[in-house]
Amino acid sequence: MRLTRIPCLPLLTLALAAGLLTTPLAHAQPKPVKVGVLKLTSSAPIFVGVEKGFFKEAGVEPELIYFQAAAPIATALAAGQLEVGATGLTAALYNIVLGGEKLWIVADKGREWPGYPLVAIVVQKELWDGGLRSIKDLKGRRIGVTQLGSTFHYHIGNVLEKDGLHLSDVKIVPLQAMPATMEALKGKQVDAILVPQPFPGAAEAQGFGKIMAWAGDLYPWQIAAIFYSDKLATDRARAVAFMKGYVKASRYYFDAALVQKDGRTVPGANYEEVVEITARYTGARPENIKLGFPFQDRNGRLLVPDIERQMSWWVANGFMKKALPLKSIVDTSFVEEAVKALDR
């Protein structure tokens, strides 16, 4: 459930322990799972699962812990402070596994996909008016991202390569936080930035930026995933239970918000409900949420070959020492078992 601060925790624990001793039904209690998430639209399936009780139904009770950036979630997972991470695939995550810690990429949690606006390449309005219109025009320009090794860094690198350029043809400026990248574009310290919704819309509304392209239209990829700590992965029953809740939530989310016809989103029956839940959990306004939900597989299945592609790109560009064998970092058995159980 939602994370709430309880001031009299010791008392409550005592009461709970007493309750456990006296209630024979205690074993039917859903088991707690610590989940690290970002307050972004892309965490919607998790929020929906919690709110609609899909996780509880499957026998687990997620405790949501909110983070500010993707990389710290991976670190907390490796340090054993979290059991599930739901966030972007960064170089840091791969380097953690390379450094000898174990964690598992188990399910889809969002893809950059054509027709689903998520991350945009936003350029200075003046430069746009001056004729900077295509990726090729970015040659020699300063491009602001949050961090090196971030999903944005990966994305711009691949978009450039698709147009025959290379990462070294531009100057990547790491600015640490999304608001800082917006400020840098506004202050003309950089020529273009990569930011996720709702920032691109805000840049256009304020008049200092112009959306050049939605990055997913140029280069689709598996941007985010669900990760399990090694401890959870070995606790098979709890791991599968969490996945059952997640796949159910993922289907609910997909049917409500992702179905498209002729390039336009067809809101499902529960669209407004999903928007409301996401708005409440992220603290964003519903009209901003409606700007777009990120695409993900209806059953939460990963694009496994893309994980391999990502690792070889990081290696080729010097952000990872060597690629990991897929079977040491990806485990799709949880999602397959959950899908099978749900379809039975």
Place this chain on the structure above:
Amino acid sequence: MTVERLVVADRTAFLRRPDYRTVRVLALLGLAVLWEAVTRTGWVSALFLPSPSGVLAEGLDMVRSGQLFVHLWTSLARLAWGFGIGAAAGISVGVAVGFFSLADAVVQPIIAATFPIPKIALLPLLILWLGIGEASKVAVVALGVFFPMAINTYAGVRQADPLLIRAAVSFGAGPWSVILKVILLSALPMVFAGLKLGAGIALLLLVAAEQIAADAGIGFLILQSGNLMETTKLMVGIVVLSLLGVLSHWALGGLERAVIRWRHT
């Protein structure tokens, strides 16, 4: 003739502080060995605390590939400019304020008002004024060095021993001679104390400045390695910083001994 020798016990012996040189080295080595042992036994994961041998190997790798020098030279260039500009400005202002009461009246309150501002808080403003490039990074280092230099030089100039000045005058020294040969020279120890303070501050600010919108430098190396969870590289950066700090202190100490030859401490 026999000289009578009287043996007197040194009753201040308990205040004597022998110099345990070997212990100094052993303490550092001991720390490294303990650190290595902790990581070898696997109590702490290598990801969270890389072993000294791992850090050394990574450092050598980075030296071989030349990567370390790119960062080092970039940082040293910024340090040299920032430190040079800050120290020169600080000494000039300190001397002027120390000599001329008009300058004192003008500058003292301004320094008093601006000195307490943590210079790192000015970095966003400096970036707005000077852009993301080198200028803002050099400026923040220069600002950090300026204040201890100005304040120390001023104190040094004001503290010139009046007895020495009178002695010089009575030997027939003119005003310029007194200023150059007595007052400025006697301010030198304070100036060097300021330089040492400034060097530490410069390193601190440089690393902070390099963590914003840089693409090379030791601070950048540390930040990037942290972002990428390459903790061994991160440690290499920290070790280099520690070495830079020790080296600058040692070099300034050597310079001080060479310049202030009359001082035997």
